Amino acid sequence: MTTRSKLAFSAVAFAFVLATGAIEAGVRSAASPQDSAPTLKPSEVVKPQTYVSLEPVPRGKEFQAAVVMEIARGFHINSHKPTEAYLIPTTLTVQPSTGIQLLDMFYPNGQMVRFSFSPDKALDVYTGKVTLLLRFSAHSDAPLGPGTISAVLRYQACNESTCLPPVKVPVSFALEFAGAGTNARVVHSEVFQGAGPSHQK
């Protein structure tokens, strides 16, 4: 390519870039507020998946349950113990259920992250995928057959510049109660083994 051709090419490229910038600014200014707002609803930021560790759950037996929370990219939710008292923590509230007793709940540890809106202090948050563990005991008179444990997950999400209102999302654990002494299979070990030592109440 000759020097003149190189210069011509660069000039065309520069003009193209300028035109692109003008188009981008125009699109942005003509856009409705909704076009540039966060595109997720509060209830869509976290996708909770629930798991039970035994199949079936024999009467009188202890078992575990887990809520695996997948948090949308670009968003975070406050941990169960956020940095400041005014921040809304992530909580799981288990509804009373026939045939089971909640023994323990372990929230995952958060990460300390600095955001542009909080440059002087890091916030204790959950991002990506985190697992909340629960420990239950099946009563000796738990009704045999399919059962459900209902719970409500509450969280409040933000991205780098915008916060969404707090939201309560229903979650449920499906299980099957069986007679005492029934052979039970350990299932979803990848969920329960992976969410071990880092957890705390």
Added chain:
Amino acid sequence: MKKIRSAPTFVLISLLFVLGISGCRTAPKGPPPDAPNITFKGLDGDNVSLASLKGKVVVINFWATWCDPCREEIPWMIGFQQKYADKGFTMLGVAMDDEGKSVVEPFVHTTKFDVDGRQMTMNYPIVLGNDDITAKFGGLFGLPTSIVISRDGKIRKKYIGLVGRDELEKEIDSLL
């Protein structure tokens, strides 16, 4: 060969720069719409109608006590109120806390913010918001959201999320 490769690289880098991270400030399409006819409930129980503020430049700021980006902006809002109130400007803070007055009132009266080295509480009118109110502005997509209204009662700009202090001040100044 190196010189030939630099032009496409320049184009690529420039494109990335231009298309970078987009902000969330928009001007309404077409002629600016009228601000809706809304009456807010103040913390003291009094009604505050938006119509009564016509003739002033108004920035309606939707916020909540649990919202960290909102807290980042509040000192700027206090500063704007201090600087521009006697030029026909007012902030109007719309608190979106579900708990309402019980949470908002103590926050407003006791929480101090560093405003250019001075510790100040919120010095502008604070009212309580709800879904009916936000629906009249086309819905709320996140906090903070600031809506700039000119003296003639028209919506000039809507900022969704934390925006720069200078940008907001420039917009206010242009309308005064």
